[in-house]
Amino acid sequence: MCTNRLRERTPSVQPVGRGSVRGHQLRWHKKNNDGSGKCDIFFTGDHEHWVHGVLFEISEREKHLLDAVEGLYQGYDEKTVEVVTASGVISAVTYFATIIDELRRPYEWYKRFVVEGAIEYGLPEQYVRELQAIESIEDTNDEGVLREIRIFEERFKT
DSSP states (O other), X not given: OOHHHHHHHOTTOXXXXXXXXXXXXXXXXXXXXXXXXXXXXXXXXXXXXXXXXXXXXXXXXXXXXXXXXXXBTTTEEEEEEEEEETTEEEEEEEEEESSBOTTOOOBHHHHHHHHHHHHHTTOOHHHHHHHHTSOOBOOOOHHHHHHHXXXXXXXXXX
16 A cells, blocks of 8 residues: 555556455465465455555556566466445455465564555554464565655655
8 A cells, every 4th residue: 555665566556545345354375486475355244354555556557567566377367356435336346365374474574564554544543453364474585674664754755
């Protein structure tokens, strides 16, 4: 949800607004090759479960860039979901995990992107607290950590 991180991948990205998807939970179980877990809006079918997030538009010309970095067909697939917004219900495309490992945990920097995005867009406070409470692990790849942290630093310069 962090706009700066998305903009690094697809410069045309424009936030549209907040939205929520019913019958899903945010899980961190998408198996990544680096040993960590990535986010997934997991379908539960339980109408008590909600995933809160942000809708973004990107140029059709850039979609392949996002697909490549997200790993479309390599652990993620796409689906259309109904998103409840302040303006009504709209259909949106999202990624969902196809390779799952419930024991995976996100890297601390990755979790921070999710939490910062939730704060940036004013998602419900209780939901932000739930995101903050997710157990994370340290990334031992110093070069990768520095690259990711640079994006945070750029966000706070503006």
